[in-house]
Amino acid sequence: MGLRKYLLTFCFVSDFLFSAAQSTDKDLDKALTKIYKEADFPGFALSVIKEDSVLFSKAYGFADIAKRIPYSLETIQPIGSVSKTIIALALMKSIELGYFRLETNINELLPFNISNPYFPNDIITVKHLATHTSSLVDNQSVYYNVVYQAEKKPTIELGSFLKDYYTKEGKYYSPDNFDSTKAGSNYSYSNIGSALMAYIIEVKAKMLFPDFTEKYIFQPLSMTNTSWFYDENYANNYATLYQINKPESPLEERMVNADKSLLTYSCVTYPDGSLKTSVNDLTFFLKAMMKGYFSNDCAIITKSSYKTLFEKQFTDSDMPKNMDEKEPNRAIFWGYSRKGAIRHTGSDPGVFSFISFDPVSRIGRVMTLNASLEGGDNLKSVEYFKKIIAALDRFEETVK
Numbered sequence: 001m002g003l004r005k006y007l008l009t010f011c012f013v014s015d016f017l018f019s020a021a022q023s024t025d026k027d028l029d030k031a032l033t034k035i036y037k038e039a040d041f042p043g044f045a046l047s048v049i050k051e052d053s054v055l056f057s058k059a060y061g062f063a064d065i066a067k068r069i070p071y072s073l074e075t076i077q078p079i080g081s082v083s084k085t086i087i088a089l090a091l092m093k094s095i096e097l098g099y100f101r102l103e104t105n106i107n108e109l110l111p112f113n114i115s116n117p118y119f120p121n122d123i124i125t126v127k128h129l130a131t132h133t134s135s136l137v138d139n140q141s142v143y144y145n146v147v148y149q150a151e152k153k154p155t156i157e158l159g160s161f162l163k164d165y166y167t168k169e170g171k172y173y174s175p176d177n178f179d180s181t182k183a184g185s186n187y188s189y190s191n192i193g194s195a196l197m198a199y200i201i202e203v204k205a206k207m208l209f210p211d212f213t214e215k216y217i218f219q220p221l222s223m224t225n226t227s228w229f230y231d232e233n234y235a236n237n238y239a240t241l242y243q244i245n246k247p248e249s250p251l252e253e254r255m256v257n258a259d260k261s262l263l264t265y266s267c268v269t270y271p272d273g274s275l276k277t278s279v280n281d282l283t284f285f286l287k288a289m290m291k292g293y294f295s296n297d298c299a300i301i302t303k304s305s306y307k308t309l310f311e312k313q314f315t316d317s318d319m320p321k322n323m324d325e326k327e328p329n330r331a332i333f334w335g336y337s338r339k340g341a342i343r344h345t346g347s348d349p350g351v352f353s354f355i356s357f358d359p360v361s362r363i364g365r366v367m368t369l370n371a372s373l374e375g376g377d378n379l380k381s382v383e384y385f386k387k388i389i390a391a392l393d394r395f396e397e398t399v400k
Helices: 003-038 080-096 126-130 140-147 158-166 191-205 209-218 232-237 250-255 279-294 303-310 379-397
Strands: 043-050 053-064 342-348 351-357 363-369
Touching: 003 053, 003 379, 043 279, 043 379, 053 279, 080 126, 080 191, 080 209, 080 279, 080 303, 080 342, 080 351, 126 191, 140 158, 140 191, 140 250, 158 191, 191 209, 279 303, 279 351, 279 363, 363 379
Parallel strands: none
Antiparallel strands: 043 053, 043 363, 342 351, 351 363
16 A cells, blocks of 8 residues: 555544544433433533543533523532542542551541440451441431531531540430441441541641642642632532432421522531532542553552552452442442442432543543432432433443
8 A cells, every 4th residue: 555545544544533433422412412401400510531531521501590500511519429539549648648557546546536335345447437347337317417507618627526426425426326246347338437537637647638638639630629618719610509309308308499409508527528529620530540540640649559549448258248239349438330340429418429430441430410319209310310321331332
C-alpha cells in the first residue's frame, strides 16, 4: 500500500471511528434526555471516564425548579455516603503520615474510651471501622432525631457528640449503640462509626477534619467547589433538594415543603454523608483514584497505599457474617460489587449519588441527583434510575 493511500485509508477509518464515537455520545444523550422527560427527577448530572479521558459528561433538568435554574456539571449538592470515599483517602494519608496503622486499637487514638458492653475486653481497630465490622452500630432513634438538624451547619461538635454516644456518661449512650457480636465477626454498615474514623484523623492530625481534607485532598486535586458545610460564597451554585417520593419517616416529613423541596439541613456526623460537591469535582477525584489504582501516576498517596485502599479486605475463610449480597467484599470504605466494580453509593433526604470504576474495562462513572430514590411509592424512581444504568452500560460497550 502506498503512503498516500495508507494515509487516506487511515484518515477514513479515523473519521469513521470519530463519527461512531459522536454517534454513541448522541445516542446516550438522547436516551438520558428521554429518561429525564419521562421520570420525576428534578435534575441530575453524570460523567463517564476511561483512564484520564472524559468520554461523556452532561447535566439534565433543574437545580431549582421554581427558579428554573438548570442543573449543571458545576451544580453543588450533598452526595450522601459517597462522602465516605473521602474518609478512605484521608485514612490512607494518615497512615502515611504515621498517625496509626490499620491494626491500631482505636482506644490508643481517642481522648475517651470506647467499650462494647457485650464484649468489654474486645479490641476495635481502624480496619474494623473502615470495613463496617467494628460492632459499633447506628441507633436509629439517635441518628435521625439528633444527628440531622435543620441548620446550615451542625450545632453540636463532632467530638462532643461521639463522646456522648459511645461512653456510659454520655447523654446519647445506650447498649443499642453496639452490636452483640465481637469486632470483625459481623458486617453492620455504620454512619456514626465512619464519622468516628474521621474524628480519629482529626485528633491525630491536630486539625479539624475539613481542614485536613482541604489541605491533603481538595486543594491538590483542584476540587474548588467542594466543602463539608454550607458556604454562602457558593449559595447560587447549590441545588435545591426534593422529596419526589412519599415521605416514610418523621425526619422526611418534617423537612419537606409544600412544593416537595426540602429545608436546608446538616448532620452532626457530617463526614459520613454531608460532602457538598459537583460532578466536575467528583470527576477530578475519580480520575485520581483510578490513576492510583491502574498506574504509578499517583496523587495524594503512594502506589502501595492505593493498593491497600482498594484491595479486598476479606477472604472466604475470614468473611464476616451478614455481608451485603450486592457488595460481597469490602475495600477501605469502598465496596466491591458482585461483578467486580469498586464503588460507593450515597442517599439522604433529597440526595442520591454514586461513584464507581471497573478494574477490567477501566471505565469509571459518577452521578449526582437532587432527589432521593427512596421513600414510599418509589417504583417509578427506581425504574428510571435502572434505565439510566442500562443506557450507560450500552454506551460503555461501544468504548471498551
